Amino acid sequence: MDTREFELRIGQTIIDGYRADTGRAEVFELLGRQWDLLDEVWPPTYSPGGELHADLIPFAAMGAFLEMGSGAGVMSVLAALGGCRRVLALDLNPAAVANTLANARRHGVAERVEARLSDLYAAVRPGERFDGIYWNPPFFDAPAERLDGSLWHETMFDPGFAKLRRFLVDGAALLTPTGHLYLWFGEAMGKPALIEDLAAGAGLAVRELHRTTMDEIPAALATALPADVTSGERHAQWHLHLLQLGRAA
Ligand SMILES: C[S@@+](CC[C@H](N)C(=O)[O-])C[C@H]1O[C@@H](n2cnc3c(N)ncnc32)[C@H](O)[C@@H]1O
Known part of the structure; x- marks a missing residue:
């Protein structure tokens, strides 16, 4: 099977599995906190990602942080709780914008978390700059x-x-001089050079902050993957990692 057809099959399997899960909770627990989850919003419980390693992102030193595709808004709230003075959450899903604001209110940081409906950076206003920009993107x-x-x-x-290419290229132009992009990503089909190549094209250097191997991937996600991904050679290639990208020297 063609690689892209294979990726389509994996992604559709994950979507179908999630949508068939009629017992999914409207409130979920993650990192010792309760979070609202609206219908039609990507569920962090299904595949917790960069938010598990949020302590590796220096929020306390940030004046402004942007979360792309904020979904339920967990990373945006963690950024505000972690001491970042202003958080801008963007998502092209209106339910995700509402969900992010609901979780900001739930955790008492609504005055520092703004959420806007946006296709990538379209809703960023002229002159806005960020010390950190994060995305857990479509994989x-x-x-x-x-x-x-x-x-x-x-x-x-x-x-x-x-999208990922534009996230990096356009995001690099929105960073403060000492700012970084952060990315939670899996080279799903074993394209180990993908991020390095995209980053080089955007004039960025990549540093891995954390790597999660296939064995550590949550059961809900692992069981959604076809067996041929979770075994053998592909298994060895699959990983998820939190990356920090800064301007190349
Ligand atoms: C894998 S989900 C991650 C959600 C959330 N950040 C998390 O980690 O749980 C990807 C998110 O990116 C959003 N997204 C996809 N394409 C986008 C675009 N062009 N502009 C803004 N957001 C986008 C989706 O709506 C979705 O909320």
């Missing part, structure tokens, strides 16, 4: 013509990694 490449434009497909797929 899977897939043939564009096989996608239906739904929010779930936007959440899961990034044909040709065009």
